[in-house]
Amino acid sequence: xxxxxxxxxxxxxxxxxxxxxxxxxxxxxxxxxxxxxxxxxxxxxxxxxxxxxxxxxxxxxxxxxxxxxxxxxxxxxxxxxxxxxxxxxxxxxxxxxxxxxxxxxxxxxxxxxxxxxxxxxxxxxxxxxxxxxxxxxxxxxxxxxxxxxxxxxxxxxxxxxxxxxxxxxxxxxxxxxxxxxxxxxxxxxxxxxxxxxxxxxxxxxxxxxxxxxxxxxxxxxxxxxxxxxxxxxxxxxxxxxxxxxxxxxxxxxxxxx
Amino acid sequence: xxxxxxxxxxxxxxxxxxxxxxxxxxxxxxxxxxxxxxxxxxxxxxxxxxxxxxxxxxxxxxxxxxxxxxxxxxxxxxxxxxxxxxxxxxxxxxxxxxxxxxxxxxxxxxxxxxxxxxxxxxxxxxxxxxxxxxxxxxxxxxxxxxxxxxxxxxxxxxxxxxxxxxxxxxxxxxxxxxxxxxxxxxxxxxxxxxxxxxxxxxxxxxxxxxxxxxxxxxxxxxxxxxxxxxxxxxxxxxxxxxxxxxxxxxxxxxxxxxxxxxxxxxxxxxxxxxxxxxxxx
Numbered sequence: 078x079x080x081x082x083x084x085x086x087x088x089x090x091x092x093x094x095x096x097x098x099x100x101x102x103x104x105x106x107x108x109x110x111x112x113x114x115x116x117x118x119x120x121x122x123x124x125x126x127x128x129x130x131x132x133x134x135x136x137x138x139x140x141x142x143x144x145x146x147x148x149x150x151x152x153x154x155x156x157x158x159x160x161x162x163x164x165x166x167x168x169x170x171x172x173x174x175x176x177x178x179x180x181x182x183x184x185x186x187x188x189x190x191x192x193x194x195x196x197x198x199x200x201x202x203x204x205x206x207x208x209x210x211x212x213x214x215x216x217x218x219x220x221x222x223x224x225x226x227x228x229x230x231x232x233x234x235x236x237x238x239x240x241x242x243x244x245x246x247x248x249x250x251x252x253x254x255x256x257x258x259x260x261x262x263x264x265x266x267x268x269x270x271x272x273x274x275x276x277x278x279x280x281x282x283x284x285x286x287x288x289x290x291x292x293x294x295x296x297x298x299x300x301x302x303x304x305x306x307x308x309x310x311x312x313x314x315x316x317x318x319x320x321x322x323x324x325x326x327x328x329x330x331x332x333x334x
Numbered sequence: 335x336x337x338x339x340x341x342x343x344x345x346x347x348x349x350x351x352x353x354x355x356x357x358x359x360x361x362x363x364x365x366x367x368x369x370x371x372x373x374x375x376x377x378x379x380x381x382x383x384x385x386x387x388x389x390x391x392x393x394x395x396x397x398x399x400x401x402x403x404x405x406x407x408x409x410x411x412x413x414x415x416x417x418x419x420x421x422x423x424x425x426x427x428x429x430x431x432x433x434x435x436x437x438x439x440x441x442x443x444x445x446x447x448x449x450x451x452x453x454x455x456x457x458x459x460x461x462x463x464x465x466x467x468x469x470x471x472x473x474x475x476x477x478x479x480x481x482x483x484x485x486x487x488x489x490x491x492x493x494x495x496x497x498x499x500x501x502x503x504x505x506x507x508x509x510x511x512x513x514x515x516x517x518x519x520x521x522x523x524x525x526x527x528x529x530x531x532x533x534x535x536x537x538x539x540x541x542x543x544x545x546x547x548x549x550x551x552x553x554x555x556x557x558x559x560x561x562x563x564x565x566x567x568x569x570x571x572x573x574x575x576x577x578x579x580x581x582x583x584x585x586x587x588x589x590x591x592x593x594x595x596x597x598x599x600x601x602x603x604x605x606x607x608x609x610x611x612x613x614x615x
Contacts, residue, residue, distance in 0.1 A: 224434035227403055231427040232449035232500060242448060246439040323439040327482040 111293040120297040128282065133301065136267055136279040139195055143202025144263040148256055151207045155214020156240060159248075165215070176212070180205035181269050188274060198270040198278075205266045206259035213255030217248025250324050253317050260309050268302065279305075349376035350536045351400070351504055355409035358395050369395040371561035373409070379503070382530050382537040384547035386594060387557030387565075388602045393540045396562070397508045400538070401427045413504060423453075426497035430509040432489040436481040436496075443468070443477035446496045467499035470529060487518030491525070498529060504536045512542070520578050523550055527576060544598065548572075548590045549581060556597045558606045565601045568593070 095113055102112045111119070124133060158165050158172075183204050184197075191197040221244055229235075229243045245252075271280030283298035318325075358370040369392040377383055387393050398404040400411050402421040411418040413425065429435040436445050446467055450460045468474050471491040481489050490510060497505055507526070511519040523546060530537050541547050547554045548570055556565040570590060572581060581587055 222434050224429055224431045225437070227398075228427070228429060228435040230403060231401055231421045231425065232452065232496075233421060233423060234449065234452050238452050242437065242440075242452075246437070249439075323480055323482075326480060327438050330482050 109292055111296055115293050116296055116300070119293040120300060123294050123297050124301055132277050132279055132282050135195075135277055136271065137305070139198050139270075139278070140202060140263055140267045143199045143267070144206055144259060146199065147203045147206035147259055147263070148210050150203065151210025151255065151259075152214050152245075152252060154207075155211045155248075155252075156218055156244060158211075159215040159218025160240075160244070172211070176208045180266055184270060184273050193274050193276075198267070198275075201270040202263050202266045206263045209258035209262070210252065210255040213251040214248055217251030218244055220251070221247045250321055253321060257313060257317075260313055261306070264302065264306055264309065349412070350379040350381070350414055351377040351538065352412040353396075353400065353409070354412065356396070356399060356406050356411065357408035358392070358399060358404070359407045368561040370399070370406075372563050373557075375555055375564055375567060377504075377536050377538060379536055380534050381553065382527075382539065382551055383553040383555055384551035385538060385540045385555045385557065386542065386544060386547040386598065387562065388559045388598055389542055390560055391557045391601070392560050392562040393542070393557065394508060396557075397427070397506055397538075397540055401425060401506055424503040426500045426502035426505050428490070428493050428497050428505070428507045428510045430512050432486060432493050432510075432513070433482075435493055436489060438480065438482050440480075441477065442473065442479050442481060442484070442492050445481065445492060446499050449496065449500050463499045463501070464495075467495040470498055470532070471495045471525060485518075487514045487522060490514060490522060494522075494525070494529070498533065502535060504538065505530075507537065507539045509541055510539075511546070519546075524576075524578065526550060544591060544594050545582070548587060548594060549576060549578075554590075554594055556594060556601065558601045559604060563606050565607060566597050 099113045102110060158168055180201055184201055187197045187200050187204075191200060225243065225247065229239055234242055267278075268280035268283070271278035272284050275281040279298060279301060283295055283302075286292075286295035286298060353373050353375050356370055356373040357368075360367045360369055373396060385393060385396070395404070399406045400418065402411075402418045402425075405419075413422050416422075437448070440448065443464060446464045447460055450463060455463070465474070468477060471494050473488065473491050473495060476484065476488070481492055484492070493510075511522050514522065526537070526539070527550065529535075539547070539550055541550075551570050553567070553569050555567050557563070558565040568590070572584065572586060572590070
């Protein structure tokens with residue numbers, strides 16, 4: 078019963094939107110706006126075929142590799158920079174410079190350097206996704222509570238044990254906030270990296286459809302991207318609930334007090 | 335030379351903890367602040383001493399120096415004859431801020447277990463130590479809870495259990511009960527006496543509460559106001575078996591309490607003993 082209710086809340090607005098869309102496309106026939114039925118038909122036709130393996134899966138694969146690599150680089154770098162004062166003083170101004178560069182402008186540069194490869198596309202995703210994780214991790218590591226840090230120190234919890242049992246868990250709320258931003262950035266960069274000089278992938282296919290006036294097909298590609306975003310968001314929320322159970326619980330107790 | 339301290343609780347007057355001419359000056363933007371001027375005292379093995387002083391008398395600074403979290407400007411701290419330069423293995427510290435000294439992402443049991451796990455104590459022995467420690471503080475029933483699900487007093491019990499399980503020879507406590515309610519505080523005071531007697535460890539208990547220092551300690555060290563020296567060092571000659579009602583009703587308790595109170599008042603006015611003043615030129 079509770080699950081049904083939750084499902085109802087999740088689906089209510091999408092159903093309404095589709096209904097509104099259906100109603101508005103009833104009479105008029107606009108070439109650029111397909112009816113829900115056409116789109117649904119095209120959706121199945123286009124994406125549940127060989128394209129799923131030749132375009133969708135490779136895109137998701139590159140997205141995953143890029144985002145995971147960005148998270149690992151961001152967390153490792155963030156822990157180092159956040160813990161070592163001179164390193165932070167040395168790197169922070171430079172990091173601001175690199176962070177300010179919009180990743181899409183790197184695409185042509187990376188194409189020249191790496192060629193039109195999967196590696197290039199993954200590099201574009203990393204170059205954008207690493208920043209929210211890195212900067213949030215630095216902040217999280219710096220904000221480790223002094224008393225907690227003293228406690229750990231008096232019990233001889235130093236070095237790697239300190240990182241594992243104190244620094245990482247303590248910074249995890251900020252790290253997760255960074256990861257959340259990285260996921261949405263990653264999806265955008267995945268598409269952009271495939272729009273230039275590519276021969277496969279979701280971004281490439283959508284642009285291809287657009288250029289050949291396959292309008293319903295193009296729209297169906299956009300729907301795939303949206304669904305991908307929703308799926309990522311659900312996975313993220315599930316992971317966050319598990320990793321930060323203590324954090325949300327503690328907040329609840331504090332708010333109740 | 336390393337005396338086997340675990341085997342000889344039988345009143346050998348060797349100092350377990352020595353604070354020698356300790357001085358701590360903080361360098362701040364507004365100039366140097368002398369928090370502790372010249373502190374010297376010894377704790378014998380198995381002693382339970384309370385350290386009281388007016389607020390701002392550098393109690394926390396002293397404790398940080400003793401626990402190796404902070405280096406003194408001058409002087410030294412010796413634990414079992416060895417100079418303290420970092421947090422020693424034989425020492426455990428219980429902080430006032432219980433809410434900020436336990437790991438909120440770990441359950442009660444994991445919190446108590448972590449220092450042992452980190453020392454590489456075998457699993458079986460760890461389980462036994464953790465069980466015993468939780469039993470000793472009366473928390474065997476909540477091992478799976480998170481600290482923030484417990485009341486303040488219970489959280490401080492967890493911190494004490496963690497300290498006990500670590501098997502220290504010296505237990506430092508920095509105003510551990512300042513933030514818990516009065517009834518819980520009375521229970522926790524008795525808990526400390528019980529644990530101390532049972533384990534035979536050396537306890538240095540820092541507090542700003544005069545009654546608490548007299549009730550708990552075998553000895554009370556009174557600090558002057560900052561810059562701090564030892565104002566007076568008195569023996570608490572109350573019966574060893576203490577309880578909240580009867581001990582506090584003893585005439586001797588009242589006398590001692592008065593005495594400590596007066597000394598603190600004198601300390602607050604900035605008076606310091608002549609002997610300590612002579613050390614500073």
